[in-house]
Amino acid sequence: MADFFFLPFFFFFFFLRSCNSRAILSVTEQASILLSLKQSLRIPDPLLSSWNSSNTSSICSWAGVRCDASERSVVSLDISNSNFSGAISPAIAGLRSLVHLSIAGNSLSGSLPSGIARLPCLRHLNISNNQLNGSLARWNFSSMATIEVFDAYDNNFFGPLPLELVKLPNLRHLDLGGNYFSGSIPAAYGDFPKLEYLSLAGNDLVGFVPPELGNLTSLRQLYLGYYNQFDGAIPPEIGNLISLVHLDFSSCGLHGEIPPQLCKLQNLDTLFLQTNQLDGILPPELGNLTNLRFLDLSNNALTGEIPKELSALQHLILLHLFINRLHGEIPEFIARLPDLEVLKLWHNNLTGVIPQGLGRNGKLRELDLSSNKLTGEIPPELCAGRKLEILILLNNFLFGPLPEDLGRCGTLSRARLGQNYLTGSIPKGFLYLPKLSLVELQSNYISGRISDELQQIPAMLGLLNLSNNRLSGSLPASIGNFSALQILLLSGNQLSGAIPPELGQLKRLLKLDISHNNLSGEIPHEIGYCSQLTYVDFSENMLTGAIPNEISQLRILNYLNLSYNHLSYNIPKDIAAMKSLTSADFSHNNLSGRIPDSGQFSYFNSSSFIGNPELCGLASNPCKFSTSSPLQSNPRHSGGGLRSQLPGKFKLLFALGLLACSVVFAATVAIKTRSMIRKTSKAWKLTTFGKLHFGADDVAECLKENCVIGSGGAGVVYRGTMPSGEQVAVKRLLGINKGSTHDNGLTAEIQTLGKIRHRNIVRLLAFCTNRETNLLVYEYMPNGSLGEMLHGKRGGYLNWNIRLRIATEAARGLCYLHHDCCPLILHRDVKSNNILLDNNFEAHVADFGLAKFLRNTGASECMSAIAGSYGYIAPEYAYTLKVDEKSDVYSYGVVLLELITGRRPVGDFGEEGLDIVQWAKMVTNWSKESVVKILDRRLADVPLEEAMQAFFVGMLCVQERSIERPTMREVVLMLEQAKQPYGC
Structure with missing residues (x-):
């Protein structure tokens, strides 16, 4: 397309002589037209500063303006990507010599002036990436006999596809994608005589893909997917497009089998058919597409085995077959593809071993074979070319040791190998690779020690999960070198020795779990330096000594578990005063003295303290030096609140009373209903x-x-x-x-x-x-739902200030439900599509069809089935069916991440099981300073401090354990710190 827009100017001059001769305006008159255009636009200074009335004689030197050789006529006007807004002045049609016109990449609105269609010399018209609207169905395209390129991508045009375009004899490039065109694709769209590029993707088109498109034998690129929802299958006639290089039918509702006629597309470089409902087998005829480099058939319902005929695709760079129903073994020829860089086959039923030569070509960058039934050992040469970045093999039946060569793979950034049967030790240097940001080796049989390599200082590792293995030895002091670490999970191993004080160097650590080991010695007081910790679990070890008072310095700690150790002395009162602490367990130690009765401790269940014979204040062991124990004076300590202290008879009477009221109410409703029906x-x-x-x-x-x-x-x-x-x-x-x-x-x-x-x-x-x-x-909410506004074609319309305000307003609505209603209300289906926007883009939480009353404050309720929307459901809800207000908090956190990133909760990340929460954690390494890596690229001028604070709140909301999440009242308060004050 670049060749179309930047023709040599001598060609312009030649063409001006050949196009219909018209009266040529004076330089002054053309300058007046350009100034009229400038006046109709809202232009950031100092753009177009050269356009002024004091130098009208030199318009050919104005920004974006090019003239013919005589410098008498404007032949090219390019003001693209300049952040202009406003409307296009109809006066632009007065520039009768225009050959090239580009206003792309701005924020222009209104309709496209009809006079543009009457420009006699116009060959290239690019109005893409604006907010132009109206219908093009009645536009006089037939007068644009010279037009070769018409690019209207990403605007707000609506109505049926314009038919008159077919009459343009020289049209080579047509892009109507990213709009709101509706109806079906006219069969006449197969009659373009010279069309080489056609994109209708990203509209609201329905019906069948017309087989007449197979007549476009000059076509090189065809895009019909995304948002369109077609009926039927891929027409076999598409196989007649012998010049086709790029074919993209992604995400458009197609079903049926892949037609074998596609094998005739010998020039095809890219075939994208992902995210449809295609079924049947992978056609062996695809092996005839010997020039194919990119093949994506993922997220369909394809069955059968991977055909051996695909071995002929020797130029293949990317192969995506994930989320299908393929079975059988991964063919050996895949390992021999010389240019293969990306292989993703996850979520199938593949069996057998991974081809042992995979990676030997030296070009492999991404490999995801997770969630299959693969056995055998991990191939030893995956990183032979030192280019491997992503390695995901989780949830299979792999055994044997990790390849030693992985410890030398300096390009590796993510390794997810959990839930297998891997044995042996962790390769030397593996955990200290310079670009490694995520390691998951959990639930294997890995043994040996965690190596202590002080000479290397990793800067990237953000998540390390080695839990449920057979690791032994001490936790190395070099753990303190992992300065970016935010999640450290080592539970369920056989680690021994003392907890190194270097742990206090992990200033970004959010979650620490070293439970179920054999660790001894004291809890280091340096733990107080880890100021970002929200979750700490030291349970089921052999720790001794006192609980360090420095734990009270962890101002946002939500969860603390020190149970089943040999800790002694008293519980520090400063820990009891921690307002953020919502769950703590000190049970089964050797603690003594009085249980603090202040702060959060007054809400904890007595089970948090049992198993400490010398700890007084429990109902079973009241303090002898007090007239009444703290638990006796505050019934909330018994774990059931005031209601649990009510006598059994009163409970029975209360229940009978409710039953009687229900019967009376039901009878009344029945009588009234019969009466109404009789009328x-x-x-x-x-x-x-x-x-x-x-x-x-x-x-x-x-x-x-x-x-x-x-x-x-x-x-x-x-x-x-x-x-x-x-x-x-x-x-x-x-x-x-x-x-x-x-x-x-x-x-x-x-x-x-x-x-x-x-x-x-x-x-x-x-x-x-x-x-x-x-x-x-x-x-009525005129601006629809937040989901439509973010993920529809107007996604870039919401600027940062509006997004942050919407986030705060939605939080205020949920805060009201959780804290100010009586009884409290759980929404249970918080998502961006259930947040509606009024005329001023003020947020309103909507759709309470799944709402539940929470009649016992602080308790969870067990549901009979999962309700809610995929991508928003909290982990504990999906696993246990138990729901409380923290389940809504998780869903709200997903919405907040949508606002920050502009991405959908699921489906935008190209990896097994990866959703917006996992992706955000992975890309940012849990660091709020890295929020710039995930910010919606459509946003401009985002205050970094505000984005960091909003991201921090979102990450707190989507903590895996509900106890670690803030309340909605706390969410509102934290968002207030990001912007102006709001109330609840």
Whole structure:
């Protein structure tokens, strides 16, 4: 495409003589047109400073302007990538000699002036990456006989695809991707006579891919994927595009088998068919595409074995077949592909051994074979070319030792080898590789010592997980050299000796777990230097001595477990005063003295202190020098709160009372329902939650197909306008079948939203029902959901200030639910699509169909099944079905990461099991200073301190253990520190 935009100027001059002769404007007149264009734009200084009325005679030297040889006519105008906004002045159509016009990469809005279509010499028009809108279906393209390049990528054009484009005899490059074009692809789009580049990707197109596209025999690049949702299969006629070099049908809903006719595309360099619903076997005919370098068929439903015919693809650089249903062995020929750099086959049913020659070509950079059923040993030459960066083999049945050569692989950044049967020791130098940021070797049978290599100072390692192995010996002093380490997991080994004081040098450490070992000696007081710690577990060792008071210096510590050791003396009162500490376990030691009754300790369960015979203050061992033990004076210490202290008879009476109320309520509802049905089976009943200026019939009028604005598992959402002009959103739910216990969230949503009054929670206006249909009437949110705004085509519209404000407002809404409602409310489906934005982009938490009342403060509830959205569900909820307010906090943390990165929670990271939480931790090494590595690239001028604080809050919210996460009230307070004050 660059060749199109930068033609030699002598070609311009020649062409000017041949295009239709028109009256040539004077230099002064052309300068006036350019100044009119400048006036219509909002331009950051000092851009276009050369465009001024004092030097109109020298417009050919103005920025972005090129003239013909006589310097009488402007033939090229390029003001691309200049951060302009505003609209394009229609006066631009007066530059009749324009051959090249590029306004790409700005923030221009409004419609495209129709006069541009009448420029007689225009050959190259690039308006991409703006916010231009309107329909192009009626644009007069037929007058643009000279046009060769039309690039409208990434705008807001809508309506059907323009048909008149087909009449352009010289069009070679057409890009309409990244817009809102709808309907089907016209069959006439197969009639372009000279088209070489066609992109319709990233629109809202439906229907079938027309087989007529197979007539575009000059086509070299074809893009139809992303957001489009086509029916049917890939047309076999695509195989007729013999000039095709790049074919991309990714993420567009295609199903059926891969047509073997694609084998005729002998010039194909890239074939991307990932994230569809393609099934059947991998066609052996793909082996005929001998020029193929990039092949991605991942995330489909392909079956069978990897065909041996693919061995002919000797130029293959990238091979992605992950998330399919492939079985059989990994063929040996894959190891012999001379140019292979990236191989990802994870999440299949592959068996057998990994080809032992893999990596011998010296070019392998990324390897992910995780979540298969592979056996045998890890190939010894994976890093033969010293280029291996990512090695992921977790969750297989691999055995034998780690290759010694991995200890010399200086390019390796991530090694995930956990959940196998690996034996032997950790190769010398492996943990100290200079670029290594993540190591997972957990749940293997690795033995030996952790080597002490003081001469090397690693700078990158952020996560080290060696838990559940057979490591022995002492923890080396060189552990203090891992200055970037943020997660250290060594539990479940046979480590012995003292904890080295050098541990205090790990200033970035967030999580430390060395439990279930044989460590002895005292807890080093240097632990107090690790000021970022939120989680510490020293349990089930042989530690002695006193609990160091320096632990109280860990100001954000949430979890502390010192149980099952031989610790003595008293529990320091300063630790009891730690406001951040929400869980602590001192049980089964030799502690003595009184249990502190201040601060957080007053909330801890007595099980946190049992097994210390000389520790008084327990119900079983009250302090003799006190008239009443602390636990007796504060019933919360017994672990059940005041309710657990109530007499059994009172509990029984209370339960019977509730039962009686329920029976009366049910009978009343039944009587009223029968009465209503007798009156009319079709009549609407409107229940309002405030003063309204419309009735039930007005609401029912909204139920029209052309009013649909969204749909989900619970029903369809309509946009309606009431007689007063007020706009509302009407959610139509399925009717409740007689005898059914499932009401699609209706009861929960009415009970919850009918009571809530908060500016950051969507307001339920009314409930409208008849015998067949149930309608919820909400205030209308003009800017849709946060998810649509972030991940749709307008994703770059939200600047940093708006994003941070949305984050704080959403936190305020959840804070109200968790702390100020009675009873407290768990949302259970916090996600970006359930945060709606009003006309001012103010955030409102919405969709309470899964909400639950939390009737016992601080307790969790066990659900019968997992509810919520993939990518947002907290780990403990997925594993145990137990849910509390910290489950919402985790989901909110995912939303906060979405706001920071602009990425979806899942699917954007190209690796088995990798979601936005794991990816953010991996890329940043848990360091908030590294937030720049994950910031949304569409954002400009982001205050680094604010981004760092928001990222820090997000990381706290998505801690794996719920006890480590802050409350929503704490989240609001921390976000206040990032920006201006907000209340809860």
